[in-house]
Amino acid sequence: MSKKNNMITEFGQSISVQNANLWYGDFQALKNINIEIPERKITAFIGPSGCGKSTFLKCFNRMNDLVAGCRIEGDFKIGDVDIYGKTDINELRKNVGMVFQKPNPFPMSVYDNIAYGPRTFGIHNRHELDGIVEESLKAAAMWDELKDRLNKSALGLSGGQQQRLCIARALSVKPKIILMDEPTSALDPISTGRIEELCEELSKNTTIVMVTHNMQQATRISDKTGFFLLGELIEFGDTDDIFTEPGDERTERYITGRFG
Amino acid sequence: MTNKAKAKETFGKAMFGIAAIICIIVVVAIFAFLIIKSVPAFNKLGIFDFVFGDNWAPDRNDTFDTENISGSYGIFSMIVGTFAATVGALLFGGVLGYFTAVFIVFFCPLKLKRVFSSVINLLAGIPSVVYGFFGIVFLLPFLSNIAPNNGSGLLATSIILGIMILPTVVSLSKTSIEAVPSQYYEGAVALGSNHSEAAFMVVVPAAKSGIMASLVLGVGRALGETMAVVMVAGNAPTYPNSLFNSFRVMTANIVMEMGYAGELQEGALIATGVILLIFILIVNIIFNTISKKSVKSLVEKNAKKSSVKKPSPFALIKEKIAAIAYKIKITSVGKVVAVGAGVLSGVSLILIIGFVFVNGLPELITNPHLLFGKYEFGSENVTILPSIIATLMAVALSLIIAVPIGIMTAVFLNEYTKKNNIFVKIIRTAIDILSGVPSIVYGLFGMIAFVKIFGGSSSIIAGSLTVSIMLIPTIVRSTEESLKSVSDTLREGSFALGAGKLRTIFKIVLPSALPGIMSAVILSMGRVISESAPFLYTMGSVISAVPTGYGDSGATLAVALYQLSGEGWYLNEAYGAAVVLIVIVLSLNLLAEFISGKLTRKLKGA
Ligand SMILES: Nc1ncnc2c1ncn2[C@@H]1O[C@H](COP(=O)(O)OP(=O)(O)OP(=O)(O)O)[C@@H](O)[C@H]1O
Ligand SMILES: [Mg+2]
Numbered sequence: 027m028s029k030k031n032n033m034i035t036e037f038g039q040s041i042s043v044q045n046a047n048l049w050y051g052d053f054q055a056l057k058n059i060n061i062e063i064p065e066r067k068i069t070a071f072i073g074p075s076g077c078g079k080s081t082f083l084k085c086f087n088r089m090n091d092l093v094a095g096c097r098i099e100g101d102f103k104i105g106d107v108d109i110y111g112k113t114d115i116n117e118l119r120k121n122v123g124m125v126f127q128k129p130n131p132f133p134m135s136v137y138d139n140i141a142y143g144p145r146t147f148g149i150h151n152r153h154e155l156d157g158i159v160e161e162s163l164k165a166a167a168m169w170d171e172l173k174d175r176l177n178k179s180a181l182g183l184s185g186g187q188q189q190r191l192c193i194a195r196a197l198s199v200k201p202k203i204i205l206m207d208e209p210t211s212a213l214d215p216i217s218t219g220r221i222e223e224l225c226e227e228l229s230k231n232t233t234i235v236m237v238t239h240n241m242q243q244a245t246r247i248s249d250k251t252g253f254f255l256l257g258e259l260i261e262f263g264d265t266d267d268i269f270t271e272p273g274d275e276r277t278e279r280y281i282t283g284r285f286g
Numbered sequence: 287m288t289n290k291a292k293a294k295e296t297f298g299k300a301m302f303g304i305a306a307i308i309c310i311i312v313v314v315a316i317f318a319f320l321i322i323k324s325v326p327a328f329n330k331l332g333i334f335d336f337v338f339g340d341n342w343a344p345d346r347n348d349t350f351d352t353e354n355i356s357g358s359y360g361i362f363s364m365i366v367g368t369f370a371a372t373v374g375a376l377l378f379g380g381v382l383g384y385f386t387a388v389f390i391v392f393f394c395p396l397k398l399k400r401v402f403s404s405v406i407n408l409l410a411g412i413p414s415v416v417y418g419f420f421g422i423v424f425l426l427p428f429l430s431n432i433a434p435n436n437g438s439g440l441l442a443t444s445i446i447l448g449i450m451i452l453p454t455v456v457s458l459s460k461t462s463i464e465a466v467p468s469q470y471y472e473g474a475v476a477l478g479s480n481h482s483e484a485a486f487m488v489v490v491p492a493a494k495s496g497i498m499a500s501l502v503l504g505v506g507r508a509l510g511e512t513m514a515v516v517m518v519a520g521n522a523p524t525y526p527n528s529l530f531n532s533f534r535v536m537t538a539n540i541v542m543e544m545g546y547a548g549e550l551q552e553g554a555l556i557a558t559g560v561i562l563l564i565f566i567l568i569v570n571i572i573f574n575t576i577s578k579k580s581v582k583s584l585v586e587k588n589a590k591k592s593s594v595k596k597p598s599p600f601a602l603i604k605e606k607i608a609a610i611a612y613k614i615k616i617t618s619v620g621k622v623v624a625v626g627a628g629v630l631s632g633v634s635l636i637l638i639i640g641f642v643f644v645n646g647l648p649e650l651i652t653n654p655h656l657l658f659g660k661y662e663f664g665s666e667n668v669t670i671l672p673s674i675i676a677t678l679m680a681v682a683l684s685l686i687i688a689v690p691i692g693i694m695t696a697v698f699l700n701e702y703t704k705k706n707n708i709f710v711k712i713i714r715t716a717i718d719i720l721s722g723v724p725s726i727v728y729g730l731f732g733m734i735a736f737v738k739i740f741g742g743s744s745s746i747i748a749g750s751l752t753v754s755i756m757l758i759p760t761i762v763r764s765t766e767e768s769l770k771s772v773s774d775t776l777r778e779g780s781f782a783l784g785a786g787k788l789r790t791i792f793k794i795v796l797p798s799a800l801p802g803i804m805s806a807v808i809l810s811m812g813r814v815i816s817e818s819a820p821f822l823y824t825m826g827s828v829i830s831a832v833p834t835g836y837g838d839s840g841a842t843l844a845v846a847l848y849q850l851s852g853e854g855w856y857l858n859e860a861y862g863a864a865v866v867l868i869v870i871v872l873s874l875n876l877l878a879e880f881i882s883g884k885l886t887r888k889l890k891g892a
Pocket of ligand 2: 079080081207237
């Protein structure tokens, strides 16, 4: 797609991690994690606050590189590509999109928000951009809502709309994987429902990895669930199994405690 | 990363880095200048004799190598003069400002409140020569009725400086009083105290450290002021023995003599600047300690309120209210004083502006030559057109230099360096120190560094370079503030889409910080127009023909006002120049508010 880039890496859609360890300074936040995340499925990460879910998620698009004093060990592969090897970090992030806990639309128009990613990769043709904006908004089920206010500032949208716009923005560069860190924790139930529907739709073509504190959300939409505790991946398996017959006592205590 | 993209990122980082390096060079150059030029003087004269000697009678022929110097170089009378004037300014401006702030928050009719506050903010931007000019045309003649001399001296200086620091004191005190949690007021009222008791006994004491900080900031401003003082103090190098005798402050010493100083004398003037800078640094340290404490104490107070085992704020309030029985009279007196202060501040500020306008507008209308005339050598017909043009030229060049360097340095510090890097901390501290350096010291630096480079006589380019150095620290600081206020989630959002650092900076961070940066730029513009001390000996002080290029010398409008009012022959023309100056500066202030408001609204999506 990008003309200026002559060494395009083909990223796959599955994620494979072996012996991952991560330190923030002296503090070890992830301890020897192994996981195989299947392609084109929704995988949920659950666990108590501070157990390392976000940290682990951010390893997949190397956002941890921005944190001073953060040190990572282990094999991280997306498809066959070793992402901590000789990969172009921007190309990686183009293929592995991210949606954040709090909606973070840029202070510019709806259109420019969506066009930001494609423009980053050298697309400036207005026609092409129009097409991408429409396609992305349609994929995020927002086209009808927003087609008449494309030139209005994105900050005027409601919280739920902003978050879906951020999803549309992530879709604009056609990522193979989307990471979501508690994408609905700041939203009301109706907006949450919309986003969940959207995820299910997207998972037909895209791998989704989502951190959530909401057990019901995990059971409603995820195919796989991983339970984290104090930097360790305690258990990983089919969501149905994890929630009906957890293999580990700690998982059981956590999910039953939450269900009350 | 592709090689091309990588090269671009490296190039960008290098650009920002180079700006930062230029900034560091400037910082180092100024400190080096101050040290290299003052140390020989301190050595020759002896620090003790210099600071505590009270006879100032320099001899132009003294050099660092002269065996037996024939002049005397003691600045103690000027140190005393500086402190006396500052204390006087605090008595007028500080006390008046304190009560005016209380008035605005508690006793001002709601409709007036906003107008009053924004007028006070605007007045903070009025050039100090205008205050000095008001001193010459109004205050001195008025005081001469009761004075044995023409009215100049400590009293006039204290009043003028007091009015100058008034806006600073009022707006900062007001902010800190308003920051006191409303529970304090409600708690007091719920226990039966009336409005003024709650205000004076509970709320204002809770804002104590913020108010203190505003006073300290006012002191800093008074210490560094030059021109307004020069215009009303008399400037004889003696102690201020009475309210009405000619005396000299340290800044005045520099500006009075730097134009024709001999070698040792010049060293002594720079040493005067160094001593002054040390005082200002002490004031800044006090300010930082107090304002940190005020934030901390508010936070602690709030934390205490919510903790379980609370030594309830009500206990404190009750105790205070017990005392109120005795003090009822005092709070009602306080109310009267506050209202009086509010009225007095309002009246005196309106008086200054009004007086200048009433006298200046007719002059501008009836004497079109003043604004639009052509300069003729030796003619009585003064025109300020050349000065306006020289000012605009200086504004343009100094902003072209200072704004890119300032902004890029801020970007480098904020976006490319680690928070706790010691090197960066040192740069930040140095920049903080520089932003407290009095403008006359920059003038001294410019005169010795730039004027020499550009052929030995003053020129617009030398003046512009001088003020651009003066502007850089402020631009760096305010740009950094704006950059810090851009949420990290936006940066992350951009990186997560695969954007590089440069793109994130140019497309996301800088546009979001634009309102703050723009208003810093416009305020810098206002500062170039308002300043006069750094221009006098770098850019020129003679009103002459319209400059034809940057190599020409020229008086800026503020300098022209100083010159016109000094000799007493051109007072009418001076009024006209003052009106033009005020109008330009106030419009710029309004423009800054308007633009940053508009940009902010646009960013917020309204
Ligand atoms: N930038 C950082 N520097 C140092 N320590 C960090 C940093 N980010 C996270 N940590 C620490 O790493 C651990 C894991 O944090 P992380 O944010 O991944 O937890 P989490 O599971 O996402 O929690 P939550 O559910 O609250 O979002 C925590 O102990 C946290 O304090
Ligand atoms: Mg998290």
